[in-house]
Amino acid sequence: MGSITRNLQGVLLGAPGVTGKRVTTLPKTGLTDFMRSVISKEKETKEPFYVLDLGVVSALFDKWTRTLPMVCPFYAVKCNPEPALLGSLAALGSNFDCASQAEIELVLSLGVSPDRIIYANPCKPGSHIKYAASVGVNLTTFDSKEELDKIQKWHPKCALLIRIKALDDSIARCPLGSKYGALPEEVTPLLEAAQTARLNVVGVSFHIGSGATYSQAYEGAIASTKSVFEAAVRLGMPRMTILNIGGGFTAGSLFDEAATTIKPALQAYFPNEPGLTIISEPGRFFAESPFTLATNVIGKRVRGELREYWINDGISGSLNCILNDHATITCTPLACNSNSANPTCKGERSYSSTVFGPTCDALDTVLTGHQLPELQVDDWLVFPNMGAYTAAAGSSFNGFNTAAILTYLSYSNLS
Known part of the structure; x- marks a missing residue:
């Protein structure tokens, strides 16, 4: 254990944002x-x-990988953009959720590859979309026809996740459903609009709210994503390959409760999904x-x-x-x-x-x-x-x- 701790400490001391x-x-x-x-x-x-x-950061990352090994974290930069934190997480293996051009620039400046970034903002300025295209950030979210129009104009090769509204985020510390997420009746029209625009929708994302305290909300949201995967198949779209379960995670007992809901829900609704990548957008959990x-x-x-x-x-x-x-x-x-x-x-x-x-x-x-x-x-x-x-x-x-x-x-x- 001591040698493992020393090795991790060495990794973090050499991390971008920390070294020097x-x-x-x-x-x-x-x-x-x-x-x-x-x-x-x-x-x-x-x-x-x-x-x-940084010892706490390392322990938290270890906790995540042991508890939810099937879920790849994309740290939400907006939560805390301290370069030493970002660099440490990058060195440990985290990817990144960026919400603006400035956040993308910051993460890239630390030597992170653009394929480790999701531009997870469902409503983006056109100039920021153009920037993402220019630096090779090729995964983003949307929840409206108007966003598809901007993406088609400025970054048509970008892979897309349709952001859906979580059914129950009312108990979260900061609910997000009033601002983001397609309603159930909007999903099929949005997928059809993406088809018409020849845009590549590769998966689904949701967010049960920042600082979520009701872990069962993950179960309902994961069930909803399954119906979106099935809707895409009915429309003759390529099989979706990414499930983004968003953020809302808090370290401690709430994280353990969330994990005990997420793992059986994934097994129940996506038991044998070929080539499925599951990602998330934790912020406060790590920060x-x-x-x-x-x-x-x-x-x-x-x-x-x-x-x-x-x-x-x-x-x-x-x-x-x-x-x-x-x-x-x-x-x-x-x-x-x-x-x-x-x-x-x-x-x-x-x-x-x-x-x-x-x-x-x-x-x-x-x-x-x-x-x-x-x-x-x-x-x-x-x-x-x-x-x-x-x-x-x-x-x-x-x-x-x-x-x-x-x-x-x-x-x-x-x-």
């Missing part, structure tokens, strides 16, 4: 000490920062837990028993996930300045606390009624599981530039 950067090897419980070392080195600036643990965010306490106010703190990242920055991704966040104190003898404040009295972000917007409220020990200005709050739809969707409102937040790389030995 400092990666600190940590013991299993060494994250807090590492963050304190970063803080001590950056004590003048006190800017927020991320720690990306969420490897990232930890550290923020500095820049202000404080005491009102009786209430403690109010201001930190230097917030709702307009990394913590936009509270609004945009309906995330439930947690934080722990790191009192590097006021209490160096007990930096995690274990055993100390706690107070009902409000945590604000740094902007002048009252909406920029990160936590209310949260129990925290007595902190002082220049202490720190640390937020775990902050890699999914965080920095990727942050802004520079009020001049607090989310894109400028640094990411430090570590590799934890989790065995």
Whole structure:
């Protein structure tokens, strides 16, 4: 096991986006000490920062390949486009789901072959379609006649997946069915339109919603794809060869629940499908837990028993996930300045606390009624599981530039 871990670590240290950067090897419980070392080195600036643990990325990829070996992951770049994460996943064997020209450019810049990319946006600007054609990205999705018209004009040799609406995505953290996916009665007309345009529809895709919590939704969606495969056969189209089961995966018990639904559903509806390739578009599964965010306490106010703190990242920055991704966040104190003898404040009295972000917007409220020990200005709050739809969707409102937040790389030995 030790040699396997060392080999994987070597692969990741040489990955595009990682090679040439400092990666600190940590013991299993060494994250807090590492963050304190970063803080001590950056004590003048006190800017927020991320720690990306490549050991966690490696463990997640191993978990995926052991649990769903028949499903090839195409990491959803929009979730977190940090180059070190993308390069690590590429080195481990992941492919990529890109939603724009810029995302395709980023993945290609890391040395990834265009045949490892799916342009998984059912509605694309014409100029982006032209770009995909020019660089050899030859697989994309559609769910309307108008999209077929654009593809016929700008990339007629592209292989297509018809995106269908999942029957039940209402329980997902971020449902997508109101925006994307052909309805059952639209499928046959769309396939006929593709036939008429001499476009090559090679498979079906769906998405049960980002942050899905109802794993049984996969079963219904996979059943629906079978009917689309059969409709194509009835129309005399070439047999479809790709089934894209989309995203919605979260690491932990929810992933195990999803797998226990997906595997029997695939066996039930596609037991002997010749030459079938099954792919998926996981984002948060790979991105969420490897990232930890550290923020500095820049202000404080005491009102009786209430403690109010201001930190230097917030709702307009990394913590936009509270609004945009309906995330439930947690934080722990790191009192590097006021209490160096007990930096995690274990055993100390706690107070009902409000945590604000740094902007002048009252909406920029990160936590209310949260129990925290007595902190002082220049202490720190640390937020775990902050890699999914965080920095990727942050802004520079009020001049607090989310894109400028640094990411430090570590590799934890989790065995």
